[in-house]
Amino acid sequence: MAGVSVATVSRALRGLDRVSPETRERVLRVAEDLHYVASPTATSLASGRTRVVAVVAPFLTRWFFAMLVSAIEKSLRAHGHHVILFDLEDDSYDQRLMLSQNMLWKRVDGVITLNVPMVAEEVELVDRLGLPLVAIGSPVPGRACVRIDDAVAMRTAVEHLAGLGHTRIGYIGAVPENVAHIQTPQDRLRAFLDTVRDLGLTCEDSWILGSDWTAQAAALDSTELLSREDRPTAIVAASDEMAIGVLASARRLGLRVPEDLSVTGIDDFVLSGVLGLTTVRQDVAGLGHAAAELLLRALLEDDESTDELVLPTELVVRESTGPAPTG
Amino acid sequence: MAGVSVATVSRALRGLDRVSPETRERVLRVAEDLHYVASPTATSLASGRTRVVAVVAPFLTRWFFAMLVSAIEKSLRAHGHHVILFDLEDDSYDQRLMLSQNMLWKRVDGVITLNVPMVAEEVELVDRLGLPLVAIGSPVPGRACVRIDDAVAMRTAVEHLAGLGHTRIGYIGAVPENVAHIQTPQDRLRAFLDTVRDLGLTCEDSWILGSDWTAQAAALDSTELLSREDRPTAIVAASDEMAIGVLASARRLGLRVPEDLSVTGIDDFVLSGVLGLTTVRQDVAGLGHAAAELLLRALLEDDESTDELVLPTELVVRESTGPAPTG
DNA sequence: CTGAAAGCGCTTACAG
DNA sequence: CTGAAAGCGCTTACAG
Numbered sequence: 001m002a003g004v005s006v007a008t009v010s011r012a013l014r015g016l017d018r019v020s021p022e023t024r025e026r027v028l029r030v031a032e033d034l035h036y037v038a039s040p041t042a043t044s045l046a047s048g049r050t051r052v053v054a055v056v057a058p059f060l061t062r063w064f065f066a067m068l069v070s071a072i073e074k075s076l077r078a079h080g081h082h083v084i085l086f087d088l089e090d091d092s093y094d095q096r097l098m099l100s101q102n103m104l105w106k107r108v109d110g111v112i113t114l115n116v117p118m119v120a121e122e123v124e125l126v127d128r129l130g131l132p133l134v135a136i137g138s139p140v141p142g143r144a145c146v147r148i149d150d151a152v153a154m155r156t157a158v159e160h161l162a163g164l165g166h167t168r169i170g171y172i173g174a175v176p177e178n179v180a181h182i183q184t185p186q187d188r189l190r191a192f193l194d195t196v197r198d199l200g201l202t203c204e205d206s207w208i209l210g211s212d213w214t215a216q217a218a219a220l221d222s223t224e225l226l227s228r229e230d231r232p233t234a235i236v237a238a239s240d241e242m243a244i245g246v247l248a249s250a251r252r253l254g255l256r257v258p259e260d261l262s263v264t265g266i267d268d269f270v271l272s273g274v275l276g277l278t279t280v281r282q283d284v285a286g287l288g289h290a291a292a293e294l295l296l297r298a299l300l301e302d303d304e305s306t307d308e309l310v311l312p313t314e315l316v317v318r319e320s321t322g323p324a325p326t327g
Numbered sequence: 328m329a330g331v332s333v334a335t336v337s338r339a340l341r342g343l344d345r346v347s348p349e350t351r352e353r354v355l356r357v358a359e360d361l362h363y364v365a366s367p368t369a370t371s372l373a374s375g376r377t378r379v380v381a382v383v384a385p386f387l388t389r390w391f392f393a394m395l396v397s398a399i400e401k402s403l404r405a406h407g408h409h410v411i412l413f414d415l416e417d418d419s420y421d422q423r424l425m426l427s428q429n430m431l432w433k434r435v436d437g438v439i440t441l442n443v444p445m446v447a448e449e450v451e452l453v454d455r456l457g458l459p460l461v462a463i464g465s466p467v468p469g470r471a472c473v474r475i476d477d478a479v480a481m482r483t484a485v486e487h488l489a490g491l492g493h494t495r496i497g498y499i500g501a502v503p504e505n506v507a508h509i510q511t512p513q514d515r516l517r518a519f520l521d522t523v524r525d526l527g528l529t530c531e532d533s534w535i536l537g538s539d540w541t542a543q544a545a546a547l548d549s550t551e552l553l554s555r556e557d558r559p560t561a562i563v564a565a566s567d568e569m570a571i572g573v574l575a576s577a578r579r580l581g582l583r584v585p586e587d588l589s590v591t592g593i594d595d596f597v598l599s600g601v602l603g604l605t606t607v608r609q610d611v612a613g614l615g616h617a618a619a620e621l622l623l624r625a626l627l628e629d630d631e632s633t634d635e636l637v638l639p640t641e642l643v644v645r646e647s648t649g650p651a652p653t654g
Numbered sequence: 655c656t657g658a659a660a661g662c663g664c665t666t667a668c669a670g
Numbered sequence: 671c672t673g674a675a676a677g678c679g680c681t682t683a684c685a686g
Contacts (some may be wrong), residue, residue: 042679
């Protein structure tokens, strides 16, 4: 319709040089009139690039993951890329779906993993397919990773409580069976134990609770511990959602927060502010954006990084923590 | 490698008939050995179907949308389809991204919209591209829709409070400017006003609050109203997240719930149980699964429905509501 | 600056 | 039951 060959149309539409201004303008005008948009499926086959990125998450329904996905989608969209989503949550509680070749092969140009510790077969698969990858949270050997320092974050929380005079500090969020494929629980528990020890405090085994990292379970699991006379004076939760569960069970038991019990979390969850929860904030959207930027650099500039990028965390003191009760 | 033509390989791998059992087995074995997976990009170009579905949301970071996306992804995956995600949230608060041809054309086989009221241009676009579409929440003219009955849900909440003797009932969640492109706020507010009128109650204008549908804003916006002597004895929030904000501001003001103030929401948000919030539950995952099933039927069996599917809601009474204070 | 032609890797009638 | 060949709609050297 523009009176030129398909090759010229292709060049004009993609803004390549070596097309005369008049030709380009004519092609653009005709394309507009015809609502012409190049078929991405044909473009992909011919060019070998799909402009699609796989975002892989252990589950989507928790705030942290939804925030990441949203941030990543926006960053990639701004550079003409799309997100195909893989929710690895399986029906069976104790395992997750594995990354497979037909999820990735000729379907995506790159991968972003959200806190998923990849097994050897998966790492090898992504290597074999030659796909750039950026990990958020759990590192993947030999690949770029964006994360916070979980040890520092946990230490910040514990030291805040110790600074308020607490010496009997409990913990909720020990590694549960059903999320054993997630790295974070392990890192945070270890950091908690290390910090407590470094501060010269003791922590009884019975002060360390499991819960499946939900508020509901945290409320349930903490009830027995908080009912005791010799309960801890403070609880560190490994996530804000669990901390909220502890707040709820404390309220049900008639404990005043923070007079009788201090509670802190990690995240700065969307509801933490309104609920007055002291926490260690991480910039979740920032993690997502940083990961997307790293991947885009690998995709667009063929510059694949293998660095670790560690974003800072920040103590946010609200009403849920206060001086340890005296006596 | 299997000693047959590519046509036969194609037929064998896709499980078509008219392939001898021996040939099929040989092809499958060789494919396995070679880690062969057909290129989806070439398959799409040749067959005209991408096996990808666009899931379009006004934003992703709220629980309701993340739940939907997760449910949809799992349903579609079980039938060999993938999800490409479009987060329509824009940097500017007062508008959203529009659906455009290059998001959809030759990229997806169908569309699921999550509570996005489509403008005429968008409806026309999807029509022109010949894509099957299933709407969740906001209906799209001439297309299948899966939703709850917002009017019934809201009526259930209000009648529950009226049944407890409340006559002074406030509302939070009036239509805010920045989410004017979402249908739900309008429907719920209208149903609230209708029900209050039907019950013969009066509701002062000053009892109807805005908030931008977040807990934070709800806490802020409700503080002034709840500080008054002549405050309502109950507040209906149009969502659980806002109800949680109201609970927080009541607690800060020293109001006892439910003795001084009853609060209810709609959703049964993940934290509502642990926080003791009375609410009207909707089956969010059920909405997602139903929508995915409808779309898959259109895709796989060429049977596009235009029905409305209305899922039931259910009153869940917890500790946040009780008899109206006497005197 | 522009075009003809090969090629990306499949699927799908059409023959046999 | 199997194969040869056309076609899906682009991109990309290669000529000119």
